[in-house]
Each structure stands twice: as C-alpha cells, then as structure tokens.
Amino acid sequence: MKREAVVTGIGVVAPGGIGAAAFWDLLTAGRTATRGITLFDPAGYRSRIAAEVDFDPAAHGLDDHQVARMDRYVQFAAVAVAEALADSAAPLAGVAPWRVGVSMGTAVGATTRLDREYTAVSRGGADWVVDPARTAPHLNLALMPSTLSGEVADLVGARGPVRTVSTGCTSGLDAVGYAAQAIEDDLADVVVAGAAESPIAPIAMACFDAIKATSNSNDDPARASRPFDRDRNGFVMGEGAAVLVLEEASAARRRGARVRCRVAGFANHGNAFHMTGLRREGVEMARAITTALDRARRPATDVDYVNAHGSGTVQNDRHETDAVKRSLGEHARRVPMTSIKSMVGHSLGAIGSIELAACVLAMDTGVVPPTANLSTPDPECDLDYVPMTARERRTDVVLSVGSGFGGFQSAVVLDRGE
Template identity: 60%
Template sequence: MITGMGVVAPGGTGTKGFWDLLTSGRTATRRISHFDPSPFRSQVAAECDFDPVLAGFTHREIRRLDRASLFAVASARDCAADSGLAFADLDPTRIGVSVGSAVGATTSLEREYLVLSDSGRDWVVDADYATPHMYDYFTPGAIAAEVAWSVGAEGPATIVSSGCTSGLDSVGYAYQLIVEGTADIMVTGATDAPISPIAVACFDAIKATTPRNDEPESASRPFDLTRSGFVIGEGAAMFVLEEYEHAKARGAHIYAEVTGYATRCNAYHMTGLKADGREMADAITYALNESRIDPTAVDYINAHGSGTKQNDRHETNAFKVALGDHAYDVPVSSIKSMIGHSLGAIGSIEIAASVLAIQHNVVPPTANLTQSDPECDLDYVPVTAREHRTDTVLSVGSGFGGFQSAMVLRRLQEDAR
C-alpha cells in the first residue's frame, strides 16, 4: 500500500505543484542553466527549481550531500510526513529503504574531479584537495543510507541501479520485501541529478538527446513524428509502502496498491531495442498475472515515452502484444514530454503521476504531440489532460542494458480483500 508520497520535480514544488504542472500540460524544459551548455549538441534540460535551504537543510548538509542525495532526503522527509506515521515510535528493524539511482553522485564527482585535476590539466591529482565526503560520492549506497538515517530505518537498506528502470525496480524490490514479510514499512523511490557536462556529453556522443535547442519548451516530443531524442531531466520521488494490515490498523490514507511487478532484460544490445517489444511485453504480462487481472482491466498506461524513435516504436508494439486489442482502447501518455527524462529517478516520478491519476481520475497528457507517427497508432492523449475513470494503471520503463520493467498500481479493492 502506498500511504505517503513526496516529489521533487521540474516545474513544480512538491506533489501538488508537480500534479498541477502535469494536468495543465505545461512543460518545464528550458535551456540548461546549471553550466554553460554552448559547447554541446543538446543544450536543453528539465531542471528543478530546488532551494535546499527552503527545503530545511543546514549549510553543513548542503556542503556534504550531493544534489541527488538532497533530492532523495527531501522527498523522503515529505513522504514520511505525508504518511502520518510516527517513525520514532515504530520498531526500526521492521522499516526498510530501497532507493533507485542510475548515476548516483555524478554532479559532485565531476565537480571534485575538476578541483583535483585543476580542470583536467593534471593527470596525477593531488589528494590534499579532495573533499572528505568523496567516499560518499563514489558509493551510490550512501544515498540509501542518508534516506535510512532521515527516517530512522534499521531494516534492509539498498540502492538499486539498473539504469533508466531504477525507479520502477527500487519500488518493485520494496514491494517484494513487504510481500515476503521482511519489512512492514518501506521508504522507497528514486533520485538522480544528471544535468552535468559529463552526462550531457555522453548522451551527445550517441545522439540520444534532442538538438532542438531553439525551442526548448517543445523539445521533448514523445510519439510525435517530428521527435528527435529525449530531454535530460532531474528529480526524485519517494513513497511510504506499507503492509495492508499495518496500514488498515492505523486508519492510514491509502493512495493506491502495488499489485504486480516484473522486470526482464533483452540480452541483446547495450542501447538497442528489438522492434517487436517482446521483453517489455513479457514483463507487462507477468505483472498483470501477479495482479490477477485481465489486460482489459488496465485503465491507463504511463508509458516510458522517451521521445526516441527506437523506444516509441518498441513500446507501442509491446503494448499491442501484451494487451491485444485493448491496447487500442486504453489511454497512454508520457510525462517526459513535460518534465524530461531524469534517468533512474523517472520511474518513481512516473509512479507518482500514476498514483495521482488514480486519485483524481485524470490522465495527464503527452505535451507537444501534434503530428502523430503512423507507427505509433495508439491513443497517446495529446496536449490536453483527460478526465477518465482510472482504477488500474500500468507503468513501464525501458533502460540501456536492455532492462524492461512493468508495474501495476490499483485503487484499493476493499471488496476483493
């Protein structure tokens, strides 16, 4: 059961600001301001207007923590408060943490490399200039530890790093720990802050990001015939997952229930995808089977929708294989059109959007979708949010390395229980 939620995302403050942005169809993509992007092919991004002081961090914490860690802890604090749980009064060994991140402390690592090497001049670096927090930057697990400390969790604490599916996989792992009885409560989600020169250069090299620099607001165009690559983003979303009886006993507000999760790998290519979408379709089918629901019960699909031709065609075919004729009837959308692709964080941010779609019976739109690609012939909810009864949401992710993940989220089915 999802009983608490916290979001740090581009274009909005907190969960309410995030949902307001999505339902308005506004985009948070703009020219990169974190550094001078002029030397790069792609110069646009979806940045978070995040002030760590306003978020309650001390100056020491701001110096010590990487931007991704700040996002994670801020959203963990918010989801803990939102849940209404008195964490200090609980058995800490029954509380666990599972955090996803694709690139960890990239921002701080790059900054410290520039200091140590004198902006790349010296091949042999001087360790005397190293920050005492370098170990935490090198070890992504430090992010999970920071989240655990923020809520006093002494159960399992894990970092999940499976590229762009990390945010789905971390929540899926937390769900499995609760199902097997290892924990009663999991604080879970994902974070990434990859808007840095090294990350931008890497995606430039393989031409995965869009070169549409002259119109950043409309640069992210999933499923549109004129799409030219994804827009890099940043952010975090964290949740309190709780065992059903535990949540019911305290009268918790239950946003939604995780009822199924599966992940697969195509064992094919680091960045390539097979056009038939078989591996994603397989993950979807297993997640639906675990949920014990028919494909026709899916009311909305929160697509990966990165805005690359390869991905958009791949998942369009996956939906057709997994859902059959129902694929043509169910609304689909990509929120990356508005908040960019925050790598490992996006899967959890998309879970947040899926949960809010259930809460409000509204499907967020795919912004900038004005010219449909004939090969992407499903109902991709263009431009404007749609009121739609949404009891069951399928959220999917696809990542470099061939990772394909799917999760089913449902409105609490009291009668079924």
C-alpha cells in the same frame, strides 16, 4: 492471509515544481519544464537543453552540514522523503526500526559532485597527477551509489532491509517493486522507496551527446521533448526525485492511514540483445507487463491507464507501442497511454518513481495527464497518447512501464485493492 503492500504517502521533487501538488499542477496543465541548461555552461555541446529543478536546499530544511555532505541528488531525495512521511501521517510510529526498510534507485549516482570535484583537483583536466588537497572532505561518498540509500535510512531510522537499485532507467520502478516484495515476503512492515537523480552535468551530457540520444532542438526547448511525435529527435535530460511510503496493507488500515493504492504487481526482464538497442517487437517489455498483471491477478482488459516510458526516441516509442499491443491485445487501442517525459524530461533512474507518483495522483484525482508537444503523430505509433490536453478518466488499475540501457524492461501495476 497474503501480505500486500500499499502506498500511503508520496513526495516529489521535479522540474517545474517541488512537492506533489506543484508537480501535478504542471502535468495536468500540460506545461513543460524543459529549457536551456543553466547549471553549467553548455556551449559547444550538441544538446544544450534540460529539465532542471529550481532548488534551494536551505529553503527546504536542509542545514549547512547536510548540503556539504549530500550530493544534489541526495538532497532531492531528502526533501521528497520528508514530504512523503508527512503525507503518510506518521507511518513509523510504533513500528520497530528492524521492520522499517529502504529501497532507493539511481542510475548515475553522484555525477554532479564527481564531475565538479574532478574538475577542481585536475585544474579542469589539465593535470594528470591530481592534487587531493583540493577535494571536498565528503568526496568518497560520491563514489558509492549506496550513499543514497544510506542517507535515507539514516533520515528515517531504518534498520531493516536497505538496498540500492541501479538498473539504469528502470531503477525507480524496480526500487518500488522490490520494496513491495520486501513487505510481501514479511521482511519489513514499512519501506521508504523511490529514486533520485541529478545528471545535468558536463560528463553526463557529453555521454549522451556522443550517441546522439538527446534532443538538439536547442532553439525551442519547451517543445523539444516530443514522445510519439513524427518530428521528435531524442530525449531531454531531466533531474529530480520521488519517494513513496509503502506499508503492509492490514497494518496501514488498522492505524487509519489513507491508503492511496496497492502495489499489485511488478516484473522485470532483460533482453540480452544490445546495450542501447531494442528489438522492435518489444517481446521482453510485453512479458514484463504480462507477468506484472498476472501477479496482480488482473486481466489486460482491467488496465485503465498506461504511463509510458515514452522517452521521445524513435526506437523506444515504436518498441513500446508494439510491446503494449502485444501484451494488452485489442484493449491497447481503448486505453490512454501518456508520457510525462514530454513535460519533466527524462531523469534517468529517478523517472520511474516520478512516473509512479504521477500514477498515484491520476488515481486520486480521476485525471490522466497528457503527452505534451504531440502535434504530428508518428504513423507507426498509433495508440491513444492523450495529446496536449489532460483528460478526465477514473483509473482503478494503472500500468507503468520502463525501458533502460542494458536491456532492462520493467512494469508495475497499481490498483485500488479490495
């Protein structure tokens, strides 16, 4: 019998609400969490807006040692892990630690700490020869992206396959896809999977300022993230984390777990084209979608909802629209396709897992979240983006897609299984 991976728990730390319930309330209400940056002084930056998480680690159960050791993005992950495990109702009970895995994604890792600590050791960049005595004792952990997966593995006692995925903005999708494959390949019975990111720091904002990828609608931050809208001018940086508990399907059902959905198909392709550019026709994303549907044994006409990458750049929105048309054919015009980045911003590597959490909740509730701020559609983006207001719709098969700098194109299919 073919092994299958199912989702039995989710945990979310997102702008505008911590916890899956608060996150879903924000999305279905069509509220935006984008605002002026408060995590540092953004004076002088082209883009001075972001979707920040209002986060008190102590209030969410992290002790002083964890706060000192963990960068902000790892703290997000720890809180999301705790919620996901609780939601899954003791998925690790009776499972040998050698059969428990971790798959976590991040695009830029401990940017927050590295930026802060370099500022401290160099007196704000004034000193070329830095003073190591000024560094925090755990600074070495900030250098390694694998710190995220290591910390999560320690939290859950995982001794099975532990991996860190860093494929830019598709990291969160890829981490969950690879987790499902680990279960299908009989490498693990339970995998804690997701992604985390905290890139709202001076160096990261400067990087995206330099290529003018982020919105400079600083006077209207609540409406700055405008995927598929004619008047959009870039994405809005975000932060956060989401974690999914994946289990082998038959074992989950035997223990009486609530099976929320199946990770039915996953695929990723590169475009070998340009570090940040995209071909308009979207061939590689279309191939990822088609491959993921083939692996799920689903025709394109089964798709009930597409959770778009929808970053809010002209290049991405048109590329993605064409890719969905290419892969779904005429069905593309009948299926709702929305971008939650309009409300929670673009948290780079974390957003793919946050979007998958939204897909699970859409399946649970029979509600499709809207694309906020979509008031004047781009005439070249002509699909059903569910503007402004959530829509009731039963979703049995959901497609989530992602596109990342470096040419990464990924797709995940979730369904209700048998």
